[in-house]
Amino acid sequence: MLRLPIGANLAAIKAEFIAALKSHDPEFDSEALVEVSAFADDCTILGANYSLAGDAKLAILPPVNGG
Amino acid sequence: MAQIFTGLSETPLSIDAAADFVNGDKNGALNMFIGKVRNHNLGREVLGVSYDAFAPMVKAVFDDICVEAIEKFDNEMRCYLTHFKGRLEIGGISVVIAVGSAHREPSFQACRYIIEELKKRAPIWKKEHYIDGDDEWLGGHILSADNG
Numbered sequence: 001m002l003r004l005p006i007g008a009n010l011a012a013i014k015a016e017f018i019a020a021l022k023s024h025d026p027e028f029d030s031e032a033l034v035e036v037s038a039f040a041d042d043c044t045i046l047g048a049n050y051s052l053a054g055d056a057k058l059a060i061l062p063p064v065n066g067g
Numbered sequence: 068m069a070q071i072f073t074g075l076s077e078t079p080l081s082i083d084a085a086a087d088f089v090n091g092d093k094n095g096a097l098n099m100f101i102g103k104v105r106n107h108n109l110g111r112e113v114l115g116v117s118y119d120a121f122a123p124m125v126k127a128v129f130d131d132i133c134v135e136a137i138e139k140f141d142n143e144m145r146c147y148l149t150h151f152k153g154r155l156e157i158g159g160i161s162v163v164i165a166v167g168s169a170h171r172e173p174s175f176q177a178c179r180y181i182i183e184e185l186k187k188r189a190p191i192w193k194k195e196h197y198i199d200g201d202d203e204w205l206g207g208h209i210l211s212a213d214n215g
Contacts, residue, residue, distance in 0.1 A: 038210035040190075042123040047212035059121055059190075065207030066118070066150055066191025067102050067162050067182060 008052040010039060017060070037062045070137060073129035073148045075120055080149050080163045089145040089167030098174035100182050102162035104155045112198040117154040118161060121190035125150070132184045139180065141173035148181055150191060
């Protein structure tokens with residue numbers, strides 16, 4: 001679980017997520033993958049103007065290649 | 068009668084079910100795209116592919132794509148779209164798309180549209196398993212709020 005202030009934008013959420021991954025695994029080196037990943041709630045991909053309004057459960061969606 | 072059927076399945080996909088769904092007395096064309104696992108990619112010998120997906124979003128994306136195809140190409144066409152989740156060996160069917168329409172051109176266009184949009188927009192990932200014991204998640208299209 002990450003703790004961010006109300007109003008945190010997508011860039012801040014990604015930065016906090018990367019920091020948490022590095023804290024969990026000091027050898028984590030996939031920042032670029034997180035940067036190109038989309039963040040989403042259950043049904044919507046979050047846009048660049050998203051801001052955190054309260055408790056949220058978000059999914060991290062790396063580049064896709066179904067088919 | 069519903070015009071669209073979409074889904075994500077952990078059991079083998081059915082070509083017959085797809086053909087049956089889009090069949091209709093008004094339809095003179097039935098177009099299908101079937102995606103299969105091949106035994107090579109980028110010079111490496113492939114044993115199989117594992118598919119993962121963000122299930123809560125897949126059906127909504129599939130529904131959106133099929134509605135768009137109907138609106139773009141033929142308001143009366145019928146569309147079927149299912150994708151597999153789990154591991155498939157060589158020859159396994161990963162995706163089945165079927166379109167039934169009165170005439171052939173809209174069915175060709177819609178079938179192509181659906182697979183191309185799926186590849187860009189559906190939250191689905193694949194990991195290839197190689198003959199040397201290695202495996203690798205493949206890169207792909209970056210999702211954005213603008214293309215959903």
